[in-house]
Amino acid sequence: MIGRGGVGRSDALHLRVGLCLAAGVALAATAAPVRAQNPGAESLVRVDSIAARGNVRLAEQAVTGVAGIQPGTLNSGYDIQRAIKNLWATGQYEDIAVSVDGSSGRNVLIIEVVERPVTRLVRITGLESVSEDDVIEEAGLRENAPLSPNAVTKAEAYIREELRRNGVPFALIERKEEPVPGEEGRVDVVLEVDEGQRVTIAQVTFTGNEYFTDDELRGAMNTRQEGFLWFRTGGYNDIDFELDLLESLPRRYAQEGYLDFQVVGDTLVVDPATGKARLDISVDEGRQYRLSDFEVEGASAFETEQLEGYFTEESGGILSALGFGGDDSESEAGRVFDAVAFDEAAQRVRELYRNEGYLYAQLEPYWERTGDEVAGHPTIRAGWRIQEQTQAYVNRVIIAGNDFTFDRIIRDKVFLLPGDVYSEARLLQSYQNIQSLGFFESPMPAPDIRPDEETGDVDIIFNVQEKQTGSLSFGTAVGGGVGLSGFLGWDQPNLFGQAKILNLRWDFGRYINSATVSFTDPALFQTTTSGSVSLFNSTDRFFQFATGRRRRMGFTTRFGVPFPGSLRTRVFVGYSLSRTSYEAFRSADDTSLFGLPPGLLSSVSVGITRQTLNHPLFPTSGSMQTWNVELNGGPLGGAGDFVKQTVQAQWMIPVGQLDGEGTTPGSVQFAMGLYVRGGALFGDASRFPFESFWMGGVQFGQPLRGYDETSITPRGYYPERGGGIRQIERLGNAYFSTTAEFKTVISSNIGISAFFDAGNNWEGPGHLNTSRLFRGAGFGVQLVTPFGPIGLDYAYGFDKAEPGWQLHFKMGPNF
Structure with missing residues (x-):
């Protein structure tokens, strides 16, 4: 330089x-x-x-x-x-x-x-892997300002650091200050960068390893050698490599009892002509330690056997050394001491104590060499020293920052009450519940826990910041089987600051003209009873069924109460009354759907729902189970005479995250999900065919990605516009579907998923056979926009006449 x-x-x-x-x-x-x-x-x-x-x-x-x-x-x-x-x-x-x-x-x-000369312009040449604008902004280089040597030096350091992070560690930078001809005291600052070859790890070799193979050690590292697949780039980052030497490799060996393991040398050999590099790592494995004794000291709140259970694995675990699980030969020789599992178990026990109010409990894990050997292996003695202290109780729960939302709305979501034993798990649930209301800026600050020095009891403060909740929406929607339509609506999910929901919506288009007014109060008269009422008047044409249209006018009402002894479960009772009329077009050859007489449908519904999901659109943890029964006709009057049952369940399990700890909002989160849906209709619903079940696609009826809309019928697969089947024969009176999903939630507005769907539609409950399901798999992205939720899925249908990929798009409120 x-x-x-x-x-x-x-x-x-x-x-x-x-x-x-x-x-x-x-x-x-x-x-x-x-x-x-x-x-x-x-x-x-x-x-x-x-x-x-x-x-x-x-x-x-x-x-x-x-x-x-x-x-x-x-x-x-x-x-x-x-x-x-x-x-x-x-x-x-x-x-x-x-x-x-x-x-x-x-x-x-x-x-x-x-x-100092004045900088006329700043130029950076030869820089390909880093943005020139980022360099200038980060260093504070300014044109038409006095030249700052410090800023230039800072720019050089920033370039080197970013290139190093991108696997280009040997860049050369030459600084030039070129006088501007005819302009005394003005210069052009030029940084000429020669990035050199990007270092690519072509090979990683180990010496001194006997217990693990080279491949096994490579798998434990973040630094990977390049491979055949596109994502195996072999990129080199010296920070990641340093962490591999200090953390990744020692951790892997510690899992197998090699407590004295150390890296004794490492060499990076780079070919300057190609940038290909070889990493040589020398290790000293040391000896493998076995567990001779494990002891829990000072525990009285929990049984010793219960605490020891946290230190047991499926294969018999580390306690197999004491004769629990495993085969006899392993018991005699003593189990390998897994130091990583030992520390993780200690952390889980700490959480157990905090969830039972022992906020000040201290757990000290220890292990020490005994000097004895078992079957030629040195042994260690391990244990936990526990000081339980006294339980902490909740003194006060304080809500701060809610200028509009009533306290009781927020407190209904809090699972800790004054006088309760402190629980970290219930504190976290409460925090997630408040955030899921959607009334406050996200992410919310972590709860503020303030202990009383004299009693040890705690005050818990939830700090919130109100945000605008009411919204006027307009735009276009695709879904519900009515094709492209426009909508105009107003939604207020926090009416009067009491979480009352008012929704006004008008959908209009070639296939639909629908007006809906609905109101929901989660706490009628400030009780635990919820109530809702909805009025609707709609005229629908379905682009799948272009032979007629349907008109419905009526109302529904519903009331819910908590299930005794459960904070997350509610029982619902509802009543609906509607009149449905049909109009078949004169040009229609198939009148099986719309050639029906009008009818009055009177029904009572009873249902139960348990919901612990942590987000309404992009959940990553929790579950939801719903069962609903509708009784139509009979003593209720009307033209219907059937019973309809539907079941839906969802489970989400978090599997990891990036850029955060715990459940930090705003971090990229990964989750596995399982969905199960089913329904059965008993009786005669011929006057109301749209009460039956349709399957295929994502826009109408029950979704099954990879297939056309309404193409999964009791008679098998029939393409959406295909012949050979009447329209009414596409419906069924029983269905079952399931979905397995791996989800990545980037933010509260963006989600990406890989999924596998399976489902079928049957003529009646007696024909239900879950061994014969249509399968689909693919990828999807879900977005929340100012115009409403948008979903885009690309799925492969395995069991249609010609297996292949299908693109599904959905927009609007029925996301």
């Missing part, structure tokens, strides 16, 4: 000190007459005038004014130092010298400066 021009930061500091001392000596030499007249002002000198020299582009007043010394004033050496600092702070100068000229009988303070 070549550097030219300017004074470095450290040189400038030395220069300023030297100049200040020189100025002090000069002032002292001319100040003798003043000291004689005023003995109390030994270090002061009168400055009669100030002059600037060496300034070219800056006016003299710009130099002397910044210095801050006024003519005709008495000044000390400290005043001169302060003046020099003021001048340096402007960033305008490469050099500053101060002297006093008293030859004329007047003390003239002379400030000699060397101005």
